[in-house]
Amino acid sequence: MKTLVVGASGATGKLLVEQLLKAGQSVKVIVRFSSSIPQTWKNNDRLMIIKVDAIEAISIDAMTVYLEDCQSVASCLGHNPNFKGIYGKPRRLVTDMIRLLCHAIIKNAPEKPVKMVLMNTAGNSNRDLNERISIGQKLVIGLLRLLLPPHVDNEKAADYLRIKIGHKHPFVEWAAVRPDSLITIENVTAYSIYASPARSALFDAGQTSRSNVAHFMCQLLLDDSVWERWKGQMPVLYNDMISAKS
Template sequence: MNKALVLGASGATGRLLVKLLLNKGVQVIALVRKEGSLANIIDSNGRLDIVEAEISTMQDQELAQLLAGCTSVFSCLGHNVSFKGIYGHPRRLVTDAVAKVARAMELVQSDHPIKMVLMNTTGNSNRDIPEKPPFSQRLVVALLRLILPPHVDNEQAADFLRVQVGQDHHKLEWVAVRPDGLIDEEQVSDYEIHTSPIRNPIFDAGQTSRINVANFMSELSLDTDLWNTWKGQMPVIYNRTQV
């Protein structure tokens, strides 16, 4: 049976991801700050294990125990949209979590690398290609780096995977999924995946429903061909009707 650890499981996208994984028969370990935050998720088959903990304060060995036996790990972590969430600590929430997963995997006995799927953003360019956004976008992004710590965190988290983990890590494979403007929808709809943004995320953003992001992330972990297509890359996802 596929087994997954979901970081940020109580967030807007994380909750949807947990539900989709359970519906697809995956055994899920959901890491949340408060156990009651997933109280309304139906788990009729006993495949959901809710762990109340702060990823930022967990020891590597504790995380390794959760990762043992997992085939995939998802990060839907993000900063709360509040003054404290944006400018308070930990400012490197996502980056530190990704680095902690990489360290913890070194402690896990496994014959196969684990698949890590990171939820990122189209405001972050893939410097492996490299992408060349228009000057107007680069200017705004440079400003965001100065005034919005969460944007820097998103960039550094993806950079850790690109540079520190790379393409040939013996314990960890990865994909960083980049949605455009996030919206809420109840059902999975048609969506498209691109290697790079086809719209300007600052001045001409498209839309991506959170449930489509969650569905793509779940499919990456379950579909070997899809994983091999995007492994080590930063695919961009749009709702098809918006392209």
């Protein structure tokens, strides 16, 4: 199987690429010319590095070519945590990329649906499940929508998959992984997966290591039983408490 990864130069994206390669998979990554990538990637026969001036400027025709031999795709794209990344353009980086990827897959009309895994956030509700949140959290989320464009981007990216692609698309199957507060732990540790948040992402946030996010995304892509359990859903990840303290 071959997987295309966008956002591969980010903290979680690099870990996902490494785990896919460790599992023996072939991988394509799309990165900016200015991106920093591990030196070992440049000498790996199972890894194709596609460099572009701007991720947001990729055409539908180019993406169609990039995806034509891929059976799965993963997005770890996000906004840089600085003023330009939060308030500058493109404000819909993730949503626009998910839309582009879906359009390219549909244009290729694959014989089997392509798996798409989106890295999202526990701060975004799965409105297919009508998840209950407190009035206080609703008020804060309303403010986040006004003040933090990346939050809206995360919501719209997941909504595109839920609403536009849906659950019975002939060419695209999807899952949106929702970690809580991201932390860095070198190794994969024990973690738990829930269909909906087990705690408030704003007032009682849990922790999720980037290594565990990458591991679960890898499992979704490679393990059919895991995929069947979670496709069309937005699973939430938390590090197990013992692991988080180790």
